[in-house]
Amino acid sequence: MSQLDNACKLVDSNGVSILTLKGKVKITEATCLKELLIEAVNEGNPIRVDMSELEDIDITMIQLLFSARNKAATFDLEFNIFPISVQTKELLRTSGVLYELFNPNNV
Amino acid sequence: MSLDLQAIFIEEATYLLEDLEEAFLELESAPDDMELVARIFRAMHTIKGSGSMCSFPNLSAFTHEFETAFDRVRNGDIKITKELIEIGLDSHGFIGRMVKTLDHVNPSLREESKNILSRLHKYSPKEGADNPGIELDLSAPDEVVSLDWAHYRIRFTPNPGIFKYAIDPITIFKSLAELGEVCNVAYIKDIPDLFEINEFACYMSWEIIISTQDSRDKLVELFEFVEDDCEVNVEMINQENDFDDDYKRLGDILLERGDLTKEQVSQLFEKKPLVGEIIEESGLVPKEKIDSALLEQELVRSDREQKKQIVTNDSIRVSSARLEMQMDLVGELVISLASLHQLAVDRGDVKLNAISEDLEHLVTSIRDNVLGIRMLPIGGTFSKFRRLVRDLSSEQGKQIEMVTYGAETELDKTVIDQLSDPLVHLIRNSLDHGIELPEERAANGKTEKGFITLTAKHSQGHVLIEIKDDGKGIDPDIIWKKSQEKSLTNGDERPSDKEILQYIFAPGFSTAEAITNISGRGVGMDVVKRSIESLRGSIILESVLGEGTTITLQLPLTLAIIEGLLVEVGNESLVIPLAMVVECVETKKSQLESSRKGQLIRVRNSLIPCLPLQNWLGNQTHIPENIQIIIVNIDDEQYGLIVNDVIGQQQIVIKSLGSIYQSIEGVSGATILGDGAVALILDLPQIVKLFQVTEQV
Numbered sequence: 001m002s003q004l005d006n007a008c009k010l011v012d013s014n015g016v017s018i019l020t021l022k023g024k025v026k027i028t029e030a031t032c033l034k035e036l037l038i039e040a041v042n043e044g045n046p047i048r049v050d051m052s053e054l055e056d057i058d059i060t061m062i063q064l065l066f067s068a069r070n071k072a073a074t075f076d077l078e079f080n081i082f083p084i085s086v087q088t089k090e091l092l093r094t095s096g097v098l099y100e101l102f103n104p105n106n107v
Numbered sequence: 108m109s110l111d112l113q114a115i116f117i118e119e120a121t122y123l124l125e126d127l128e129e130a131f132l133e134l135e136s137a138p139d140d141m142e143l144v145a146r147i148f149r150a151m152h153t154i155k156g157s158g159s160m161c162s163f164p165n166l167s168a169f170t171h172e173f174e175t176a177f178d179r180v181r182n183g184d185i186k187i188t189k190e191l192i193e194i195g196l197d198s199h200g201f202i203g204r205m206v207k208t209l210d211h212v213n214p215s216l217r218e219e220s221k222n223i224l225s226r227l228h229k230y231s232p233k234e235g236a237d238n239p240g241i242e243l244d245l246s247a248p249d250e251v252v253s254l255d256w257a258h259y260r261i262r263f264t265p266n267p268g269i270f271k272y273a274i275d276p277i278t279i280f281k282s283l284a285e286l287g288e289v290c291n292v293a294y295i296k297d298i299p300d301l302f303e304i305n306e307f308a309c310y311m312s313w314e315i316i317i318s319t320q321d322s323r324d325k326l327v328e329l330f331e332f333v334e335d336d337c338e339v340n341v342e343m344i345n346q347e348n349d350f351d352d353d354y355k356r357l358g359d360i361l362l363e364r365g366d367l368t369k370e371q372v373s374q375l376f377e378k379k380p381l382v383g384e385i386i387e388e389s390g391l392v393p394k395e396k397i398d399s400a401l402l403e404q405e406l407v408r409s410d411r412e413q414k415k416q417i418v419t420n421d422s423i424r425v426s427s428a429r430l431e432m433q434m435d436l437v438g439e440l441v442i443s444l445a446s447l448h449q450l451a452v453d454r455g456d457v458k459l460n461a462i463s464e465d466l467e468h469l470v471t472s473i474r475d476n477v478l479g480i481r482m483l484p485i486g487g488t489f490s491k492f493r494r495l496v497r498d499l500s501s502e503q504g505k506q507i508e509m510v511t512y513g514a515e516t517e518l519d520k521t522v523i524d525q526l527s528d529p530l531v532h533l534i535r536n537s538l539d540h541g542i543e544l545p546e547e548r549a550a551n552g553k554t555e556k557g558f559i560t561l562t563a564k565h566s567q568g569h570v571l572i573e574i575k576d577d578g579k580g581i582d583p584d585i586i587w588k589k590s591q592e593k594s595l596t597n598g599d600e601r602p603s604d605k606e607i608l609q610y611i612f613a614p615g616f617s618t619a620e621a622i623t624n625i626s627g628r629g630v631g632m633d634v635v636k637r638s639i640e641s642l643r644g645s646i647i648l649e650s651v652l653g654e655g656t657t658i659t660l661q662l663p664l665t666l667a668i669i670e671g672l673l674v675e676v677g678n679e680s681l682v683i684p685l686a687m688v689v690e691c692v693e694t695k696k697s698q699l700e701s702s703r704k705g706q707l708i709r710v711r712n713s714l715i716p717c718l719p720l721q722n723w724l725g726n727q728t729h730i731p732e733n734i735q736i737i738i739v740n741i742d743d744e745q746y747g748l749i750v751n752d753v754i755g756q757q758q759i760v761i762k763s764l765g766s767i768y769q770s771i772e773g774v775s776g777a778t779i780l781g782d783g784a785v786a787l788i789l790d791l792p793q794i795v796k797l798f799q800v801t802e803q804v
Contacts, residue, residue, distance in 0.1 A: 027270055030306035037301060058275045060306055063298050071301035094280045096291030096313055100395070 010036045017045045024056040033061060037068040046078035054088045062097055069101070113209065116161035120206045123150045124199060125490055131195045132493045136508050136556070138187040147195065148177045154202065162320050163210040166202060169220055173198055176230040185230055194226050196494075257319065258344045258407055259326055260364070264312040265337040267305075274333055276313070282329050287319030292399035314399045316344070344403065358386070360400040366392045430481055430520070437470075437477050438668060438760035442779050444470050445757065449782050474668060474758070483523055485563045485572070486514030491527075492534055496559060499538050506556040507542050509534075513563035518570050522642055522662055526572075529635045533574045533658055534559060536632070541578030541656055551653065553577070569644075569686055572660040581650040583607040589616065608648050612636040640792055643669075643684065643775060645742050671759035671778070673786065674737065674750040676720045680786040681750070682759050682778055687791055689738040689745060691753055696732050705798075708736055708747045718798045719749040720789075723773060741791050748794075761788065773797055 007029050009020045017040040025033060040047045049065065065081070072079035081101065092098040127150045134143045151174040158167035173195070179185045201219050208216065261283075265276060283289050297310045304310075317326065323341055330339045344363075361367040371391055387397055444466055451460035489511045500507035518526070542548075542557035549555050562573040583604040590596050590610040601607070610616055614633040639646045644662040663669065663686060670685040692710060699706040699717060707714040715738060721730045736747040761776045775790035 026275075027307065034301070034304065034306045041301060058277060059309060059311060060270060063295075063304065063310055064301070064306060066295050066298045067301040067304045070298070091277060094284060094289075094291065095277055096280075096293035096315070097295065099398075100293060100295055 008033050008036050010040055012043070012045065015045050017043050017047045018050055019047065020050040020053070021061075022053040022055075025054060025061045026056065026058040027060045030060040030064065033064050037064060037071075041068065041071050041075060041077065044075070044077065047072055047080070049079075049081045050083065051081060051088045052083040052085055054085050057088060057091055059095065062092070062095060062101075065101065066097075113161055116157050116163065117206055119157055120154055120202070123154055124203050124206075125487075126150055127202075128196065128199050129490060129493060131192055131199065132497055134187060134195075135189070135192050135497065138192075141181070144177060144180050144187070148174060148181055151177060158210075163205070165210050165212050166205045169198075169205070169224070170202065172224055172227055176227055179230065190226070191230060194223060194230075197223050198227075258403075259317050259319065259323060260342050260344045260403065261315040261317065261326065262312070262340040263315065263330070263337060264339075265309045265333065267308040267310065269309045269333065269336045270307050272333075272336060274336065276309075276311075279329055279333070280313075280315070283315065283317055283326070286321045286325065286329075287317050289318075290316045290403075292395060294393075294395055296393060296395070314396070316399075316403045344407070360403055361386065361392060361396070364396075364400065366396050366400070430477075433477050434481065434668075437474050438762075440470055441474065441668065441758050441760050445780060446783070449780075471758075478519070478668070481520045482517040483520050484515050484517050485523060485526075485570075486511075488523055488527055488530065489514050489561055489563070492530065492561065495531065495534065496538065499535065500542075503538065504544060505538070505542055506545050507538060507559060508556055509559045509561065511561045516563035516565060516570060518662065522570075525638065525642055526660075526662070529638045529660075530572070530574070532632075532635050534561075537574060537576040537578065537656065541576040541580075543579050547579075551579075566661075570662045572662065573657060574660075575655065575657040577655040580652040580654050580656055581608060581611070581648075582652050586610055608650060611648065612646070640790070643790075645792060647743050669759050669761060670756060671788065672737065672756055673754040673780075674720075674735070674748075675752040675754055676750050677724050679724055680754065680780060680784060681720065682786050682788040683737055683739065683748065683791070684788070685756060687739045687741065689740050692736045692738060692747070694734060694736060696730060696734055710738060710747075713745070715745050715747045717747040717749050718794060720794075721749065721751070723794065723797065739791055741795055744795075746791075746795060759788065 155170040545555035671682040
């Protein structure tokens with residue numbers, strides 16, 4: 001399991017790949033995040049993204065999440081986002097993706 | 108600006124307008140009263156300031172002109188004139204209409220404002236100048252003047268390379284949110300596979316619906332710094348001021364957006380009714396686009412609904428019908444509770460009785476609460492009369508001032524609604540028959556100006572409304588003469604002055620020498636009395652020749668549920684409104700005293716006439732030796748109702764009688780008792796008339 005920088009960390013916990021995002025995850029962290037998401041998908045375990053300590057995001061990060069969620073679906077892997085901080089939820093709402101991201105029927 | 112803030116402004120403006128009208132009317136009789144001038148100035152100033160803050164710019168501009176004129180009055184530059192007060196009252200009406208249209212200046216309002224402001228011109232600082240000093244742009248078309256809430260649809264498609272310039276669309280969305288209410292739907296279908304995605308490219312696009320009072324230009328401005336790196340299309344989707352019509356259907360929205368062609372919509376229509384699922388099934392439009400269109404539809408519809416509510420409702424945002432329904436339900440609850448209580452008593456079940464008592468406590472609280480919601484201050488009705496008195500007195504060449512007390516006194520809305528017409532009639536009578544012309548008053552040593560005083564107050568579970576004038580009073584001799592002429596009397600023997608005055612309430616009685624448009628058609632006071640009695644109230648008339656007349660209306664607080672005294676007469680249960688009950692006396696039939704007019708009971712040195720209710724029910728032979736007498740107060744007179752037994756006091760839910768039973772004299776309604784039996788509610792003034800105090804026990 002990898003920790004490419006302080007903002008993004010991927011760990012295995014009882015057979016679940018947990019990707020924890022902290023602080024600001026924006027375009028400067030995009031490559032790291034993409035690599036971790038690919039790593040998580042390749043593990044073949046259910047994936048959970050923990051955003052409880054995430055403070056700020058941008059569209060690059062949102063796109064990567066959608067991309068990962070769709071990829072996980074093609075491999076029949078569970079992909080869940082929880083818990084999530086209030087400010088992140090609000091940013092997802094402002095960006096018009098909250099419903100899309102959390103509606104399983106949209107995968 | 109939130110719609111809530113608009114609603115708060117409308118509420119505040121409505122209150123201020125009431126105050127403004129009152130102040131203008133008072134100013135008419137005290138033009139030098141600088142306190143009143145200051146009050147008007149303050150009200151106008153507040154309307155102007157709050158209007159400006161709450162996006163009523165036209166209203167604000169209008170009141171500014173008026174405020175300026177009154178500032179000159181305040182500074183002593185100009186004097187209050189009758190014309191200025193007329194302009195003020197007209198402005199009051201205009202402002203009220205502007206508030207109702209949410210600051211939208213329609214053609215008729217534009218004409219009205221032009222007229223008022225041109226009259227106001229001569230009092231403005233720029234007197235004599237060509238420009239009347241009006242800053243309100245009255246020549247502009249409605250669409251420009253009006254700054255109503257509008258909905259815009261923004262389609263935002265950034266170029267893939269937009270992130271290179273350190274542009275994050277989220278920043279733009281945050282700025283948009285500051286201009287109004289935003290609904291944003293992102294299109295994500297172009298985001299590639301995780302293994303292929305270029306994390307530095309933008310694949311998403313957005314469709315945003317914003318409800319704002321800002322202009323389209325302001326919205327476009329937000330995208331200015333990205334205009335070379337994206338496609339932006341901002342279009343207004345709804346700015347109708349008439350929001351009575353339903354908003355576009357889903358198919359129309361998608362057609363307007365270019366997501367569907369006319370042909371495609373027609374084809375879908377041929378299949379079955381056009382709904383989101385059908386369009387989605389057709390595969391012509393992606394689901395997120397349908398969702399976005401549905402969102403637009405929902406947003407505009409809900410906004411229109413909200414606007415409708417703001418315009419039509421005042422601070423009580425519950426329809427009267429709902430309140431009525433709530434009251435009916437509480438009534439049913441009271442009846443069910445009575446049944447439960449009856450059951451507990453019949454079974455002698457202590458636990459059930461305890462529950463019933465707990466419930467009674469709760470139900471009483473709910474009942475009082477619901478009744479409280481229906482209570483409104485009578486001040487709103489009073490203030491209408493000030494204008495009436497002002498207009499009619501000047502029409503008649505009289506000088507009359509109306510004074511009110513107790514405007515905060517609360518009454519059930521139903522009572523207030525039904526009270527307006529009788530009050531108008533009584534005030535018109537005072538105006539027409541009571542208050543004399545100024546020269547006549549002066550000749551009689553009175554002030555030229557007459558007074559009509561309206562007072563409302565609570566008294567022993569009732570509301571008393573007093574209409575008092577300091578006019579010429581009623582001459583009993585004239586009334587007696589007229590009554591004889593109209594064959595309204597029972598004989599030639601002249602009754603007391605007090606009794607003679609009661610002929611005024613006889614049908615067809617009128618002493619007016621000329622029929623005016625105010626009163627004097629002889630169809631008034633009997634109707635007034637009937638109206639008041641139908642409200643379970645009573646009317647008392649007192650008059651002193653040369654000094655004036657006072658009419659006192661005694662009204663119940665509510666018409667829905669009353670406290671009643673349940674009594675037994677023969678085999679029947681009857682309800683006597685508790686508010687009319689003075690006391691209960693247990694006595695024997697043989698102890699009653701006889702008089703020419705019937706049986707009397709002596710209560711603390713007073714002889715009170717008795718009315719055996721058994722006779723009214725047709726059970727004369729069943730009057731027992733041991734009787735109960737309920738002393739009641741009707742029209743300021745006391746009577747004793749002879750009953751077999753007193754069952755007790757209880758809440759009475761008033762049910763109206765069907766049309767077949769409405770003609771039964773002496774009954775005003777019915778109620779359902781705990782055991783399911785029906786008890787009649789007595790109409791005591793009618794009962795007294797029926798007996799005419801001649802019955803013998």
